[in-house]
Amino acid sequence: MPEEPNPVEDALHEPPTVEDVEDAVRANIRSVLAVTNETLTDIGNLLELSVAVVGRRQRGVTPWSVAELGRLAGHWEIEVSKLFASRTTVVLSALRPGRIAQLRAAKGLPAHSRAKASVAA
Secondary structure, three states: OOOOOOHHHHHHOOOOOHHHHHHHHHHHHHHHHHHHOOOHHHHHHHHOOOHHHHHHHHHOOOOOOHHHHHHHHHHHOOOHHHHHOOOHHHHHHHOOHHHHHHHHHOOOOOOOOOOOOOOOO
16 A cells, blocks of 8 residues: 655655755855855956846846856855855855955955854843
């Protein structure tokens, strides 16, 4: 007798949708930009795209191309596959501290950002 379908278990094994992957890519790019303190302008200059085009990519209006993601990965010195990870910790752990320091130093910033101190209520 065949097993009854289990919707909860089946949902855990469904492959991600295209939208899920695009959301993950944008989240990973956003996370790297936060760590390196790079801006959409910086990324636009790197990719020879206008800030408006980069903004549309990051808002999900138009998708990032594989070539653009390859150039970003090369710039950050990570494997392009890391940009597709479903958790931002994967891409952030792939970033070398030395590369983060280089990118931050180019903007006149210290190698590491300090966590904001909590404000007492």
